[in-house]
Amino acid sequence: ETIQRLDYTVPSFLVDHIDLTFDLAPSATSVSATTRFKHNPASDSREIVLNGQDLELVKIVMNGRTLEKPDYALDHGELRIPNAPDDVTLVIDTLVRPDKNTSLMGLYISNGNFFTQCEAEGFRKITYYPDRPDVMASYTVTLFADKKKYPVLLSNGNLVDQGDLPKGRHFAKWEDPFKKPSYLFALVAGNLVCQEETFRLADGRDVLLQVWVEDGNLDKTPHAMESLKHSIAWDESRFGLELDLDRFMIVAVSDFNMGAMENKGLNIFNTRYVLANPRIATDQDYANIESVVGHEYFHNWTGDRVTCRDWFQLSLKEGLTVFRDQEFSADRTGSDSGRAVKRIEDVRTLRQVQFPEDAGPMAHPVRPDSYQEINNFYTVTIYEKGAEVVRMYQTLLGRDGFKKGMDLYFKRHDGNAVTCADFLAAMADANGRDLSQFELWYSQAGTPRVKLESDYDSLNRTLSLTLSQSCPPTPGQTEKKPFLIPIAIGLLDAHGKEIPVRVKGSDNASDTCVLELTQEKQTFTLVDVPEKPVISALRNFSAPVILEFEQTDEELLHLLANDTDSFNRWEAGQRLAMRRLLELTHAVRENRPLTLDKPFIDAFRTVLTNTSLDPALRELALTLPSETIIAEKMDEIDPRAIHTARQFMRKTLANALEKEWQKAYKNNLTDGEYRPIPQDAGKRALKNLALSYLLLCDSTDTCHMAIDQYRQANNMTDRLAALTSLVHSGCMQKLPEVKELLEHFYKEYENEPLVIDKWFSLQSTSPTTSIESIRELMEHPAFTFRNPNRARSLIFGFCHNNMAQFHAEDGSGYEFWAKYLLELDRINPQVAARLARCMDQYKRYVPSLRQPAERALKQVSKQELSRDTREIINKTLSA
Numbered sequence: 100e101t102i103q104r105l106d107y108t109v110p111s112f113l114v115d116h117i118d119l120t121f122d123l124a125p126s127a128t129s130v131s132a133t134t135r136f137k138h139n140p141a142s143d144s145r146e147i148v149l150n151g152q153d154l155e156l157v158k159i160v161m162n163g164r165t166l167e168k169p170d171y172a173l174d175h176g177e178l179r180i181p182n183a184p185d186d187v188t189l190v191i192d193t194l195v196r197p198d199k200n201t202s203l204m205g206l207y208i209s210n211g212n213f214f215t216q217c218e219a220e221g222f223r224k225i226t227y228y229p230d231r232p233d234v235m236a237s238y239t240v241t242l243f244a245d246k247k248k249y250p251v252l253l254s255n256g257n258l259v260d261q262g263d264l265p266k267g268r269h270f271a272k273w274e275d276p277f278k279k280p281s282y283l284f285a286l287v288a289g290n291l292v293c294q295e296e297t298f299r300l301a302d303g304r305d306v307l308l309q310v311w312v313e314d315g316n317l318d319k320t321p322h323a324m325e326s327l328k329h330s331i332a333w334d335e336s337r338f339g340l341e342l343d344l345d346r347f348m349i350v351a352v353s354d355f356n357m358g359a360m361e362n363k364g365l366n367i368f369n370t371r372y373v374l375a376n377p378r379i380a381t382d383q384d385y386a387n388i389e390s391v392v393g394h395e396y397f398h399n400w401t402g403d404r405v406t407c408r409d410w411f412q413l414s415l416k417e418g419l420t421v422f423r424d425q426e427f428s429a430d431r432t433g434s435d436s437g438r439a440v441k442r443i444e445d446v447r448t449l450r451q452v453q454f455p456e457d458a459g460p461m462a463h464p465v466r467p468d469s470y471q472e473i474n475n476f477y478t479v480t481i482y483e484k485g486a487e488v489v490r491m492y493q494t495l496l497g498r499d500g501f502k503k504g505m506d507l508y509f510k511r512h513d514g515n516a517v518t519c520a521d522f523l524a525a526m527a528d529a530n531g532r533d534l535s536q537f538e539l540w541y542s543q544a545g546t547p548r549v550k551l552e553s554d555y556d557s558l559n560r561t562l563s564l565t566l567s568q569s570c571p572p573t574p575g576q577t578e579k580k581p582f583l584i585p586i587a588i589g590l591l592d593a594h595g596k597e598i599p600v601r602v603k604g605s606d607n608a609s610d611t612c613v614l615e616l617t618q619e620k621q622t623f624t625l626v627d628v629p630e631k632p633v634i635s636a637l638r639n640f641s642a643p644v645i646l647e648f649e650q651t652d653e654e655l656l657h658l659l660a661n662d663t664d665s666f667n668r669w670e671a672g673q674r675l676a677m678r679r680l681l682e683l684t685h686a687v688r689e690n691r692p693l694t695l696d697k698p699f700i701d702a703f704r705t706v707l708t709n710t711s712l713d714p715a716l717r718e719l720a721l722t723l724p725s726e727t728i729i730a731e732k733m734d735e736i737d738p739r740a741i742h743t744a745r746q747f748m749r750k751t752l753a754n755a756l757e758k759e760w761q762k763a764y765k766n767n768l769t770d771g772e773y774r775p776i777p778q779d780a781g782k783r784a785l786k787n788l789a790l791s792y793l794l795l796c797d798s799t800d801t802c803h804m805a806i807d808q809y810r811q812a813n814n815m816t817d818r819l820a821a822l823t824s825l826v827h828s829g830c831m832q833k834l835p836e837v838k839e840l841l842e843h844f845y846k847e848y849e850n851e852p853l854v855i856d857k858w859f860s861l862q863s864t865s866p867t868t869s870i871e872s873i874r875e876l877m878e879h880p881a882f883t884f885r886n887p888n889r890a891r892s893l894i895f896g897f898c899h900n901n902m903a904q905f906h907a908e909d910g911s912g913y914e915f916w917a918k919y920l921l922e923l924d925r926i927n928p929q930v931a932a933r934l935a936r937c938m939d940q941y942k943r944y945v946p947s948l949r950q951p952a953e954r955a956l957k958q959v960s961k962q963e964l965s966r967d968t969r970e971i972i973n974k975t976l977s978a
């Protein structure tokens with residue numbers, strides 16, 4: 100049941116070519132695969148092992164001879180042919196039923212069109228094949244279909260032939276010259292239209308770029324096309340990596356389990372990461388689209404050309420590609436403050452989702468040691484922590500050193516399926532460094548804690564920094580060895596000016612110095628320090644650790660006001676707020692009066708009114724740590740106390756700074772035509788944050804301000820922000836107009852599924868939405884379990900992002916979760932298993948919630964479950 104990383108064995112047979120023919124029909128698609136196998140000299144086995152799932156086997160022919168059992172054996176999803184000769188050509192005919200495929204893995208139908216999703220193990224739902232990433236082959240694919248219903252026929256690589264056939268049918272033949280594993284196979288067939296363009300590469304070659312969508316959506320493709328062109332240009336200039344095909348296609352599909360997929364030359368996307376125009380998409384959507392288009396495009400080199408040997412190496416491509424898309428988005432902002440904004444957002448996600456994962460029942464190393472269902476390991480640890488691990492190479496080796504490592508990685512491994520260790524070796528060898536200790540970032544789970552203690556010696560003008568590290572136990576790993584941790588340090592003097600940092604014994608001084616912590620405890624001495632400085636530690640979040648460093652309010656205020664490292668400036672504000680939020684949460688629990696001190700309010704005022712600071716950065720600084728991030732800091736989680744404490748702080752800041760919020764609102768209006776550029780988006784973010792605070796003030800005319808903003812908005816960002824704040828603040832209860840706006844919004848965007856998703860989630864995440872209202876929304880004609888985006892917008896919105904209501908004392912939220920988890924599991928295990936993870940932290944809940952949570956979990960556990968959901972539930976209960 101459990102697959103172990105160390106059980107890896109090389110494939111017994113390799114494939115050099117596969118020729119696939121599809122005759123596409125919803126209720127019976129026939130698939131004929133002709134595959135050329137060669138015995139792998141590195142293997143002792145003579146058995147051909149093919150994976151298959153939900154297939155009807157029609158015929159299997161080996162080297163011209165039809166096989167009958169016991170020429171082959173078929174069990175547990177494996178077809179085995181013993182004693183095979185060196186060279187084998189297999190012809191396998193199978194039948195599949197796309198119309199019955201609700202898992203959205205393999206070949207399925209969305210709005211009448213055919214799509215595939217093969218990563219990680221979906222190809223086995225198409226034909227019998229060695230469905231593992233270390234078997235790489237060239238592909239020829241011929242698609243046959245009814246021409247009227249399916250005028251567009253796409254697959255990987257280059258179109259080499261097409262034509263009409265009798266009886267209204269037609270065909271298209273595609274050839275992918277690059278060897279690839281089966282998980283990168285894709286086909287699309289249906290009634291689609293495209294925006295296309297030729298684009299000139301740096302080397303002068305012209306390539307064809309296409310963005311395919313359903314009819315009626317061509318007004319929503321330009322941003323994705325622009326994003327694609329920027330991605331191509333960025334990979335050329337930053338890493339010298341060029342597009343290797345003559346044609347590159349993006350296809351949008353409404354029903355999709357994840358964000359998008361990097362199939363060679365034929366990227367398939369969830370519509371939410373493609374479709375945008377000012378009417379339907381927010382600034383955040385625009386930014387997400389650019390980043391996901393970049394991500395999938397960058398996979399062409401880090402994923403497709405060089406892929407993973409096995410799925411334990413998933414972060415080899417995902418961590419690296421997330422790092423690349425983060426850098427792309429940062430560069431695209433075109434400014435230092437834009438880069439800082441991006442960095443803060445990324446770290447916020449890491450803390451909000453990955454830190455809890457690392458501290459919970461599903462904690463696993465960036466390179467896991469075992470899994471039951473690989474789909475459960477497309478996690479924030481693999482993706483976001485993996486990206487932090489890649490970023491640390493760049494922090495340790497410098498940008499040039501990192502680039503050298505990348506060059507060597509491609510030189511050594513282009514066209515191969517490799518491991519995380521191979522990546523590390525390329526980085527180490529290209530820079531002549533021993534990075535063996537760095538390997539622990541791949542093998543040890545858990546978030547390291549780093550403690551910093553400082554001691555200033557005014558006589559010798561030295562500052563000694565003592566760093567010590569530890570890492571809490573995680574499932575299966577009790578003892579941890581010390582990591583190699585880069586800690587970026589800066590020093591500020593009393594006037595807020597940088598003091599150059601020089602480590603004793605070294606000649607160079609710099610404003611920021613990267614200390615390399617390698618031992619459990621280590622002291623670094625900084626020299627020429629003229630006064631007792633304020634320390635700015637872990638600048639730009641130089642390592643994915645929890646820093647324990649006691650600093651006074653005065654020191655944090657000094658950093659908030661002066662640090663040249665924008666990340667740490669933001670961090671100082673968050674720490675000031677967190678201190679108070681934790682204290683307030685305790686006060687709520689102990690029924691003590693709640694108060695907020697003046698110095699803190701003044702600090703917030705200073706940030707809010709500091710017009711020399713980028714509005715986007717101000718918005719981040721003025722947004723309080725989320726409920727989840729507060730929970731992460733508590734041994735015992737009382738979700739509703741956290742909510743009450745945070746609401747109190749927001750309301751207090753709203754009233755105390757009402758005039759300043761008003762001013763910020765007026766000063767950050769973006770008049771004129773909507774532009775999704777960072778400067779304008781930052782202003783809108785600050786303005787809409789101001790609005791959300793203003794709606795918490797005791798005066799009611801601000802509700803009307805929000806209503807006006809809704810009515811006058813020329814873009815979705817402002818419209819959605821107004822409506823969300825109105826609903827979340829409780830204005831809806833006070834003013835009947837708000838209910839009307841909510842209905843107006845629905846009617847206005849009835850034909851825009853992505854906007855209807857927003858309509859559901861703005862309600863499901865509202866602290867003012869009761870579970871009864873959620874149940875009513877479940878009955879809404881627009882709600883369906885079959886579309887993952889829709890299921891997420893309502894059910895996940897409530898269970899994952901509505902702390903106040905989901906954790907109702909009577910357990911009704913958990914019962915709701917259990918009921919719909921089971922329903923969803925029968926339709927789409929992959930999406931259900933994500934919902935199962937709402938309960939990750941239940942063992943840390945206060946006793947009054949732990950009990951009903953456990954009851955719900957046990958009730959689910961008694962039922963028949965998919966492998967996906969079973970793994971999560973068992974691990975949650977047994978941790």
Ligand code: ARG
Pocket residue numbers: 216218219356357358359360361394395417474477929
């Ligand atoms: N490789 C894709 C990406 O990160 C994700 C695909 C995940 N799909 C899945 N069924 N687990 O871009």
Ligand code: ZN
Pocket residue numbers: 394398416417420
């Ligand atoms: Zn990816």
